[in-house]
Amino acid sequence: MSEAAIQTYTRADEAFDCLQTAIVKGDLVPGEKIGEVELCSRFNLTRGPLREALGRLESRGLLVRRPHAGVKVVSVSAEELMELYRIRETMEGLAARQAAERMTDDEIADLQATLDSHEKMIEQAQGQAYYQAEGDYDFHHRIATGSRNTKLAQMLLGDLYYMVRMYRYRLSTSSGRPHMALEEHRRIAEAIAQRDGELAEFLMKRHINAARKNIETKIHNGTLSI
Amino acid sequence: MSEAAIQTYTRADEAFDCLQTAIVKGDLVPGEKIGEVELCSRFNLTRGPLREALGRLESRGLLVRRPHAGVKVVSVSAEELMELYRIRETMEGLAARQAAERMTDDEIADLQATLDSHEKMIEQAQGQAYYQAEGDYDFHHRIATGSRNTKLAQMLLGDLYYMVRMYRYRLSTSSGRPHMALEEHRRIAEAIAQRDGELAEFLMKRHINAARKNIETKIHNGTLSI
DNA sequence: AGTCTATAGATTGTTGACAATATGATCACT
């Protein structure tokens, strides 16, 4: 094993993961004030590691803390969610371009194989958006790491995705346009396979822009509420 | 005062600031392993707040921590520094575009006034790059906040700038092209004043790209070593 | 002689108690 899994899993890491998934899954409601002792009893933790985890989460912008007053999950407005997508658009565009230049042939083959399995999933689980959401996450994850840009991957995977996923869960349905998204993924992968960075960037930006517009119209329709 | 300063400044915040500036200024050498107790005695802190600060710094990617083994300042290779600039290029391009669309007239006037004072500073302090570096930081800071994109500003100001500044200090000289940089700033400000987002984005990307190339050639020359 | 194992030391992770601060309710005053 070259890259071993985390050898020692510290309590603080545990706390961090627990809280993060709780926030993403919506178990911790945005805006609601939550006490430290309550969190401790809820996740079987002690306050030390918990506070360390809270610090990390705050630094990542998932929750906001006021000294001596308490901590609450950050609540994102519709506008801010749209801003998040605009950031993703530019950053993932860059990631796609660099991925086209730097992914190994094996990685690209894997990427395309992944898309095949996504297609099967979509066909099997008609209308069940969950697989699509996971698949989408998987696809973007691979490209982010494929960019070989450590900091970029860190920002994308560590910061942005969790915020986006947080709202994916809430407006659970996900896009509802699985076939179209898959098709867009295919084209991006194709551009990467042809080592056409410029095209990959363009297609990725358009892909995320389309997702943003899709959500935006749903919000305006009233189909979706944040 | 609408946005009051931090009412209560906790020890953890103090620790965070101390460590961050120490890292940026180079008092804490990258790669070197540092013990918690040593840091405590050095900054007159106790281990509790220190550890919380360490967690935040780690989450921001300024240092890396291995459980039970210790913590060391992250060391960035020349390639990674270039990657950082590529990220800045796209993100600040976006910031400039949104700033052109959203900054108030007052803010734009302030921005241009800032450039005037920068010009005077450069003339007065011939060759002293410090003012230029600070001025540059100031300019980009204003545009980041002017974008009205909370998350974008947070990522730029909270994550990227500190890493870049860290190396600015080390290769202290800064660009050594103050007049040219100022001229580029002027053009960007002008584009923003004319509410031409597309142009502002283009000019900003070119500006950062030029800065990147400047450093890159210096590294190849051997003028600069990381 | 080289390599592997085991132990000692030091360092980090964790815990529970203590101090400082914000919130909410009570009471006096206008």
Add this chain to the structure above:
DNA sequence: AGTGATCATATTGTCAACAATCTATAGACT
């Protein structure tokens, strides 16, 4: 009666001792 200040409570921030883990040194074995 409504508003302001004061105080009690509960919660957060901080501290110092304890437990768990890693690293380095020394020894035994192949």
